[in-house]
Amino acid sequence: MPKFLQGDEREFESAAGAAINGRFLADEALVVAEVLDLARLPAADRAAIRQDAIRLVAAARGRREGKSGIEAFLQQYDLASQEGIVLMCLAEALLRIPDADTADRLIADKISTGQWSDYLGEADSLFVNASTWGLMLTGRLMRAPEVELRDPAGFLHRLVARLGEPVVRTAFRQAMRIMGHQFVMGRDVDEALARAGEGDAARYRYTYDMLGESALTAPDAERYLESYGAAIAAVGASVRAGSEPAAWPSISVKLSALHPRYEFGRGRQVLDELGPRIESLALKAKSAGIALTIDAEEADRLELSLRLLDRLLAHPALAGWDGLGLAVQAYLKRAPDVLRYLSRRARQRQARPNAAQVP
Secondary structure, X not given: OOOOOOHHHHHHOOHHHHHHHHHOOOXXXXXXHHHHHHHOOOHHHHHHHHHHHHHHHHHHHHHOOOOOHHHHHHHHHOXXXXXXXXXXHHHHHHOOOOOHHHHHHHHHHHOOOOXXXXXXXXXXXXXXXXXXXXXXXXXXXXXXXXXHHHOHHHHHHHHHHHHOHHHHHHHHHHHHHHHHHHOOOOOOHHHHHHHHOOHHHHHOOOEEXXXXXXXXXXXXXXXXXXXXXXXXXXXXXXXXXXXXXXXXXXXXXXXXXXOOOOOHHHHHHHHHHHHHHXXXXXXXXXXXXXXXXXXXXXXXXXXXXXXXXXXXXXXXXXOOOOOXXXXXXXXXXXXXXHHHHHHHHHHHHOOOOOOEEEO
């Protein structure tokens, strides 16, 4: 546990905390050095991995039927990389508008007026994913220029002056379609399941993640609990009876959606109240013949997530079930310790947690 705990709070210490919190505030250089050492592979292995990656990329590009997605976006509008990043960030913000018609009218009405902040929040919040888009658009980690961060309206004025309003409006629509089709499987679980069963998509295994925010109230948490239960039933109905665990689809559960105060300071309350909820969902997933993945949360909630996972691992009715998963944030200082802890717990349970690493 972090050293700031005192008095009765120390009663909240756990095996998970003892295993992972030793490097809660560790020097980053030391942690990176350890991870780099773990990541080193023999030259022959590196060469083989590189060749496999080249073949996979070449095959994926070769199967593409016409230009689509991000490549088409860049080629069609001939945008500089920074402009592409800014447009994708703004289009991502536009997705928060509930329907396409309203978003389209907003684009048409506001693209040359500079009043975006009235609808999309502060400039900094618009570009929170700029580095991610930079990686996707250019293959390099990058950030939108400071001038665009400070003045997105000015950027739009310059872009409209150079390319023309019809082109920029169309670019916005295309950017929104990219995100809608490449990163969101469907508007509801039934639509997502239908799309997952089409064509080449049917060959893959999916984790279904319901987009949404954390619960702010107890009724919010109840609604999320009901939605997760319905999603488990729907996904379970799509699975062939007798499928091997490796072929099971998964439901990704956000614990902060199941409790309005999912925070370390309320740890005991969270374990008492949220524990039965996540147990009920795990039991439903087991009965439905699918997997259940506990999604990642903020770093200060990590120990709580592990304690809830331990509760599921110890549940008698879940013994022998290989469908339990946990998303591990691989960039955390404590990630190696988390993986070691999970590996040890899996051996103790004689099962395989369906651990998924996410960047």
